[in-house]
Amino acid sequence: MSKTPTRIQQRNRAAILSAGLDVFSQYGFRGSTLDQIAEAAGLSKPNLLYYFPSKEAIHTALLERLLETWLDPLKSLDGDGDPVEEIMNYARRKLTMSREYPRESRLFANEILQGAPRIAEILRTDLKALVDEKAQIIRDWADAGKIATVDPHHLIFSIWALTQHYADFDVQVRAVRGTDDPFAGAGAFLDHVMRSVLTPVSGNTS
Amino acid sequence: MSKTPTRIQQRNRAAILSAGLDVFSQYGFRGSTLDQIAEAAGLSKPNLLYYFPSKEAIHTALLERLLETWLDPLKSLDGDGDPVEEIMNYARRKLTMSREYPRESRLFANEILQGAPRIAEILRTDLKALVDEKAQIIRDWADAGKIATVDPHHLIFSIWALTQHYADFDVQVRAVRGTDDPFAGAGAFLDHVMRSVLTPVSGNTS
């Protein structure tokens, strides 16, 4: 039944997904139209619907493809590695992903902003489980005095916020800095933040 | 000509703006419909258009009202105050704003995500000028050794990212934490981050 897709199918499906990513990541699901996507993909609207049964199907395909790779960096966080290096490496990988896949970042941001109607379940199950697992590792490190005492969940949130901000708020960052590359200097700053936050204080803070 | 608005006008305009905030902040401009806003405001669509000439006008009114208060905390950052306290106070105020006005935060996020078509000019002029001014203050503090050496722009971005994240990604934060209040613990964590990042290192970090 499901044979290997022809070259034309591969090319057109890829073109549609890329075009859908462009459009959905900018306007959100409801704000995007099939005509926009079709034009961006260089296809007619009926032809587009020959490859995907509906607007929803394109969006779903994109979200699924996204979630596959999106959680990878966190999955790699290793409880047996060096605490500070593991966390900083996670932050760096997350920043790299934001730089290399800004459209995916904005697609995700749009979906969450709109109440995550299509992935709420995944967030509550898969994502929560993953984060809880890694949060426990971080908590153990903190308890062992290997890093500063920080709330693991908030630490993870802060990494998400600090890295995705450059992709999601790209326009603002560029407008304020006047730079072409919104990520310029972000890596060094993120390193400084993470190292400061994670370094245990010698004395006692109040 | 422009007399004092009647009580009905005040009530209905307020209801429309609140409804518009609800809808626009969730679906973005293009994804929102007049019918949605009208229903949320408890008015008929023609009646809504009796108070605002167009969908665009509602959106613009909301953005203007937003920008008025949005930049206030940064404006208050005082170059003559205590460096660490000034910056931490700014971060705290920003977090409070995100907690008290999450819809406004999401409205802004939506606008930026969609390329800021309606406020790009303001970002490039007013916001840039304000940020540049405050960045210089921070740079002076750093040069004087009163705070750690940090890129002022990235420091400001980090405060925006860390505070707005809880409002904009509310659904995700709640899903992962399982808590009702997405801001629980955020204040303490933000304090820790800011204090760590701003405290000058005694040794030299190559």
Added chain:
DNA sequence: ACTTTATTTGACCAAGCGGTCAAAGCAACG
């Protein structure tokens, strides 16, 4: 060449969109 299958499209549809308008309802005030 011919048949089979995959691909593409123009024409079309019902529903939803932002917005208009004339008329009806309503409040205030003399």
Added chain:
DNA sequence: CGTTGCTTTGACCGCTTGGTCAAATAAAGT
């Protein structure tokens, strides 16, 4: 009470939307 101006609405309009379909076209296999 009557009239004047504010408020509300049902009906409507032209356009866009997501999606369908039958027919045309292009590949591929024989």
